[in-house]
Amino acid sequence: MNLFENDFRQDVNGPLAYRMRPVDLKDYVGQEHLVGEQGPLRRMIEEDRLHSFILYGPPGSGKTTLALLLAQKTKAHFEYLKAVTSGVTELRSIARDAQQRWDYYRQKTVVFVDEVHRFNKSQQDVLLPFVESGVFTLVGATTENPLYELNSALLSRMKIYVLNPLTPTEIEELIRRALNDPVRGLGKLDITLSEEAVQEIIARSKGDARVALNILETACQVRLGEPGKLTLEARDIQESAGHFYINYDKKADHHYDTISAFIKSIRGSDPDAALFWLAVMIHGGEDPLFIARRLVIHAAEDIGMADPQALLVAVSAFHATEVIGLPEARIPLAEATIYLACAPKSNSSKAAIDRALDYVRQLPSLQVPAHIADNSHSRSHLLGKGKGYLYPHSFGGYVKQEYMPPGLEQPTFYQPTNNGHESRVREFLDWLQQKYHEHGR
16 A cells, blocks of 8 residues: 555645655654654664664654655655554555565665554564565554553564643644644635633643644634624634543553552652543543452552551441442542551551561471461360460550461561551550560560
8 A cells, every 4th residue: 555645744634734745854743752863763864874662652752754754755655554444464464565676776665554562473573584584564553552462572673752732832832833834724704712711622632632722623614704804712622522532541551650650649649640640530430349449559668657547537438439320439549549648658568468478488498386276176285286375465455476387487578667657556556565675585
């Protein structure tokens, strides 16, 4: 398939977002870290010095546009594939043609695969030997984290370039350019936007250039039949754009990144940031029980003994979410989020059990000491079980005796911090050790 067969930039009836794609690298907006004066992609494209790489970024960040510019600059033959419609047979056919093209004409081949994450394992396996041997140079574009979606063998032979959402300033530049361009844009229509309308488009696009231009085009189409000069206000954008757009996929990268940001905000004791990420997940349609489960884990892992009440709050929020569901469940989820964010923090419980597990894994054998073994049977004494056990309540509540298996030194797994309730736990353990020392037991 020729990349330019359906190039809407030459079609005045094509979508605005397609028509406004830049025809030269100097017109490309955003991704300065990649295509700026010293950016690696700029140098690679201008010098036609290509290697296999992945363009990883959110929708509307300019991945396919970079491929278009690459196709114009390279002397290599350029093939365009969409992973959702291409199969193994087509890949092998392209590889055969690429090999012949090199053998007879010494011309290289670049294969651009849009949505490369949609290739299954067998299709990715087919790509591997051709990339490895240099039959063709592979350029892939994906909105999903390639570390999870692509074979490690394939990834090891490619570089990953990360594209970011466009900034508000960059989105505004695209809007102004579309309004003023008389050939590919809306420049012949005598349309102006109020500053509030521009900011409304920026807010709704969330850094997605395609969404921004689609919103602009839709708003213009709604009002185009009116006589005289057309001025779009914020309400025009609101009416034509509908609900706010959030790029959130419950099974993909945004899902994991957002829950990570949520938990790390709580761990960092920032309730406002935690509530922000909670709102993003709820608005994006995240499973509320997934959020509640993460709160329970966080309460035990990151707060723990510094505030044991935190686990009760989190578990209560989980059960409340189970019982009432959304939208009301947003309130107990928010309450638990705020409580956990504002609670003192300690990961001593997690660290303690991990130390204990490491210790147990290394033991050659394990035996329960007879004096603390089960003696509930009426004839347990015949096996020596329970013999010599000191009942703490008979000694005022505390008595020194061995609880570890025979022959093992007393390890220290639990190391309390000085945070919150745990400072009192530390004081108690220190007092207990001093008491045992004074009584010689």
